[in-house]
Amino acid sequence: MPIPPDEPVLAQLWRRFQSGDERAFDKLAELRYRLLFNYATRFTKNRDVIKDCIQDLFLELWERREKLVETPYVTIYLVKALRNNLLRKLRQEKSLGETDEWDKEGLTDEMTIERELIAAELLNEQAQNIRRAIEQLPPRQQEVVFLKFYEGLSNEEIAQIMDIERQTVANFLYRALSQMKHFLPSFILLVLLPILFSLCFA
Amino acid sequence: MKDYTNYTTSDFILDDSFRRWVLKNTPTDHDFWVEWIKQNPGQAENVTIAQQFIHSMHQAHELVTEDEIKIELNRLSEARSPKEITFIPLLNRITYWKQAVAAVIVIGLVGFLYTVLKTNLTSPAAYELRKSEWGEQLVEIDNKGTAQKIITLPDGSLVTLYPKSRLSYPKTFVTSQRTVNLSGAAFFNVTKNPKRPFLVYANELVTKVLGTSFTVRAFDKDAKVEVIVKTGKVSVFSAKDANAETNTPALTGLILTPNQQVVFDRKALNMTKTLVGLPAPVIAPEEQKSTFTFINTPVNEAFEKLSNAYGVTIVHDPAVLKGCEISAEFTDESFYEQLDLICKAIDARYEVANAQIVIYSKGCSNN
Missing domain, CATH: 1.10.10.10 (Winged helix-like DNA-binding domain superfamily/Winged helix DNA-binding domain)
Known part of the structure; x- marks a missing residue:
């Protein structure tokens, strides 16, 4: 699979944060946060769940940084990791009998309005x-x-x-x-x- | 190298390199496509249409604001490396406070009325009732289109009326007050005139302002009534109260200042006031640096500064806190983080009660 031209920059940040560079880590999060957030809205409309999932993902990466493999294609790695976490979390919630996030009917009005307001603004x-x-x-x-x-x-x-x-x-x-x-x-x-x-x- | 000469709009849209150029503008893709377009001017129209389509599809997925991202990134770097409690270095920190814009959200929850409106279509909504009560001399704007409409009211106030919304108002406002009747959503930018309060009637809520900007959302089919205030001070009360006290200059109801919100329960017919989840500073960004830098500052003074900066009342006993001092430089800490840090430093705690902060402390014995 060909690597897109903007990926080497991310791969470099990835290597730097693996060796403990906090600024590289923050920069990487900054560069990919928007993508990850918007991607996660395909799985759940609950913005707090999304924010927590992304926080957990990055903190886990930071804590495990020394054990992480090098990856030439950071974006795919991040998106896929977030996808796994989201699916796991939503499955857990489902088995606990909490709201079914896949189901649009499960949306509270507050979330719908919040989303509508943000959409109207953006x-x-x-x-x-x-x-x-x-x-x-x-x-x-x-x-x-x-x-x-x-x-x-x-x-x-x-x-x-x-x-x-x-x-x-x-x-x-x-x-x-x-x-x-x-x-x-x-x-x-x-x-x-x-x-x-x-x-x-x- | 692919031959793009006979590409159609959709070929471009589905081409990986083309999409990457439009979405990410990476140097290699950029150089290639700019050069290619120069050499194939006949394809300019197809390229433009394809670009626009990709942009719209991209934009349609945008559901997060710049501020939200900054807050989250900040939370992440805090969680990654826990900081010292009383001393926070300013160096290399990016402050994320944008403007001193605070949102006050008033939400009315639906009760039985929703069901009533839904099942009994002949019952006139609050808007219609009011319109007939207010008489003939009304101007009505009905935005049936899909775009927002900007309306200038007789007093010069501007209203942005959202689609599927209606606004009615008197041809000339009476001298004592300015009243408008809304069904749907609108943003108001009200001209300042303390002598003539501006009142927006929307379902069972009335929002009263002296001069400010805010949004009201009150669709009949919607479960809630909301008032989102950008600037200034508003008071919100139920329409019933407003009718009873229409001639009283100071209407009762809940006064909302920035960073406060009201929940209106349509079933229980009561309103409760709380603080918003993430209070934003109400002072200008350039003032913030001097405001949030404390060097051996008496805590009483620090609380006063915080209180002014966020427009939130902080209840504390100055006599008890007299000996307490604080040294800290806050850059991108949230209101609650600042409170946490100050309280930790002086061994105090706080509670949020009735949209106020209450500080509990035994004083500082070591001073």
Whole structure:
């Protein structure tokens, strides 16, 4: 798998923090926090759970820094580690009979409002439309769309993170985009339809 | 090297290198694509459409604010290396306080009324009732579109009306007060006029201000009524009280200053006031450095400074704390972290009660 050009910088920070460089560690967290947070919103809408999961992830990395392997592709490592932690945490909550985070109905109104307010503050109208369309998708399709268009990953990289076949990624992507077209205004459709067409023959 | 000459918009969107250029602008991708576009001007339109699409898709996933990230990164570095308690070096620390903007959130929880509104569609909502009570001389703006609408009120105040929201107000405000009636969500930037209070009626809450900026969200279908204050001081009370005391200059109700919030329970019909989870300073950033630097400062004075900086009352007994001093430089500690550190240093503790901080201490015996 080819390593994207911005990754060597992260790999270097990774090596420095492994040898105990606190500033390198902070810098790494700073560079990838936004990605990890937004990625985690595909799994749970509970912002406090997300924040705690990311804190735990980084603290664990810091404490285990000497035992960590070197990785040429830090972003994939972090995303995959966070994914595992989130899934584990949500499974635990489910087995404890706490709210089912996968289920949108389980959302409290407060969380919905908080999310809406933040979205209204951050997003323009078109992005808000797309966001709402994305939220209609099943979780794994949302995840593929996120990794593809937020972080710009290739199908191969997405397959590695999600532990699925590359073809499955392509299928998820196709299904996600075809479902999204029902919820989007026509000007976005003009772009979306040809993509679907080319995905069919990909 | 791939041949991109015959690429369509969607080919570009699905191309890994193209997406990486648009999303991350890494130097290698950047150099390649800038050069490529220069040589293929005929593809400019496809490239632009593809860029816009990727940007929108990226942006649609943005659900975290800059401030939240800073708070979390700060929490992380604190947790990574626990610090000394009374002395915190200023060097190499990035302060994350942005502006002295504090949010006051007023939330009304739904009770039975929600069910009533849902099942009995013929019952007029509070907005309609009020509109008919206020009579004919009303201007009504109904934002049925998908974009926000900016409205200038007769007194020069600005209202940003959100989609699916309605606002009605008198053609001319009476001399004693300015009242508007809202259904849905709006941001208000109210011109200062202490003699003519500004009142926003929204479902069962009334928000009264003298001059400030704030948002009200009160959709009939929604479970809650919210008031989010950016600046200034507002008072919030139930619409019933407002009707009864309409002519009293000083309306009763809860006064909210920055960093306080109110929860309105629509079933129990009561309001409780607490502090927000993460109080933000209300003074200008340039003042903060001198405010939060304590060198053998009497603790009484430190509490007073903190209290002013966050607009939060700190109840303490000056006589008991007379001999206590503190040396500390706070840069990016939160309000509660600062309280924790000060209390630890003087062997005191604090409680949050009734939207105030209460300090418990036996004094400092070693002084």
